Amino acid sequence: MADSPSSQKISDLSEEEIIRLFSGSSIPRGAMGIGDDCAASEGPGGLERLISTDLLVEDVHFRLDSINAEDLGHKALAVNISDIAAMGGTSDGYFLSLALPGMVSINWLQRFRNGLTDLAQKYDIPLLGGDTTRSESHIMISVTIMGIVNPDSLKLRSMAEPGDRICVTGPLGDSVAGLKILSHPHKYQSLSDNHRKKLIQRHCKPDPAVYEGKWLGQQDEVHAMIDISDGLLSDVRHIAEQSDCKIEIALDRLPLTPAFEAFCSIEGTDKQARELAAVGGEDYQLLFSVAESHISDLKDQFREKFGKPLYDIGKVTKREPRIVTLWDGSPVEVNEQKFKHFS
Incomplete structure (x- = not known):
């Protein structure tokens, strides 16, 4: 007998199935939400505004014994820049949120920052804000990136x-x-x-x-x-x-x-x-x-x-x-x- 929906756990679902649970939300006219690499809405000067976000969690997406701090900072931003590129756009700002255990060293955090900011400077993408909080055991990294694209260049x-x-x-x-x-x-x-x-x-x-x-x-x-x-x-x-x-x-x-x-x-x-x-x-x-x-x-x-x-x-x-x-x-x-x- 198949499990009833009430007895299923999220461990039974793929990422796509979880996303579909939320994809019925109403989207304002003229905007695009779930379904592409970025959300898109009306931007400045007749351009389209692109927004994407990504979450990296220690021991799910990365292990500290397998990636150094500089590369992790680079990767956290790179995967978001890639989403903007896939829509034909140009990144023009990002937000960074971190949840960090108290045992993380300042040296590690500085090296993480260096990897992230080196890539941001390469493509002239400023850090516009974010948030930090304490985590009991795992590092969590969330980057939200913004970009712009001419409507004629937008690829879906x-x-x-x-x-x-x-x-x-x-x-x-x-x-x-x-x-x-x-x-x-x-x-x-x-x-x-x-x-x-x-x-x-x-x-x-x-x-x-x-x-x-x-x-x-x-x-x-x-x-x-x-x-x-x-x-x-x-x-x-x-x-x-x-x-x-x-x-x-x-x-x-x-x-x-x-x-x-x-x-x-x-x-x-x-x-x-x-x-x-x-x-x-x-x-x-x-x-x-x-x-x-x-x-x-x-x-x-x-x-x-x-x-x-x-x-x-x-x-x-x-x-x-x-x-x-x-x-x-x-x-x-x-x-x-x-x-x-x-x-």
């Missing part, structure tokens, strides 16, 4: 169209590999120091695609866009559902770094490596759909501007909200593990 998850190609701005899988190395260091001792350091850095110190997001937002032929935080397949599913489109992803076309390929030679086959890259998460590349008739020109312009390629990894086919994963042109099943915060 609901904008994909049948006939579009699906592209990503960079390699996938490095972050999940870095996490696995940190969690099981002895298993990957055969990796070179160079590969190990690169993968760990991609996990601990992600580089948001700030300039790429703003530029892609200005391209009319780019339709839907999202950043890859939950994992390629989870995030492309958001586009499929909100655009009411079937999307095919070619696993054998996913871009991988040499470091990730070396890591996966320990894990298993090439197919298993690409499946891991498709579900791993926290890559913070941008995933977007683009009109097929313009993809060749867009790839040339992107390479000329940023000195790196765009990767064409799939296509939007018809009005049917689902994902199909392919290997060598044939459908294959990929096992996705839904992250549960309370399990």
Whole structure:
């Protein structure tokens, strides 16, 4: 017999299911709320105001023995900057709230501040306020970021169209590999120091695609866009559902770094490596759909501007909200593990 709703616990729910419990709230006319990387509403001078927030909790999202204070400060802000970039916008201010146990050293806090403010200064994003309070045992970090975007440059998850190609701005899988190395260091001792350091850095110190997001937002032929935080397949599913489109992803076309390929030679086959890259998460590349008739020109312009390629990894086919994963042109099943915060 299935559990009744009253007997279920939040540990039975995924993050998406928890969010859906709150998504029925009324939204003011002209604003957009739950469903994209940011909320959006009318901003100054005819622009759209973007707002996003994120919460990091010790022993849920990070462990102090696996990430240094500077990198944690960097990451706390980077994941929010990435949300603004995924909407085609520019970040222009943030708020920071901290819950800290009394045993946290002042030195640790100063180094956390340095990592955060170094990234903020790089992109000229001022700290506008926040809050602090005491925590009994765990560090909790909440960043709320604001940005602006021209309405013509705003990219939503609901904008994909049948006939579009699906592209990503960079390699996938490095972050999940870095996490696995940190969690099981002895298993990957055969990796070179160079590969190990690169993968760990991609996990601990992600580089948001700030300039790429703003530029892609200005391209009319780019339709839907999202950043890859939950994992390629989870995030492309958001586009499929909100655009009411079937999307095919070619696993054998996913871009991988040499470091990730070396890591996966320990894990298993090439197919298993690409499946891991498709579900791993926290890559913070941008995933977007683009009109097929313009993809060749867009790839040339992107390479000329940023000195790196765009990767064409799939296509939007018809009005049917689902994902199909392919290997060598044939459908294959990929096992996705839904992250549960309370399990």
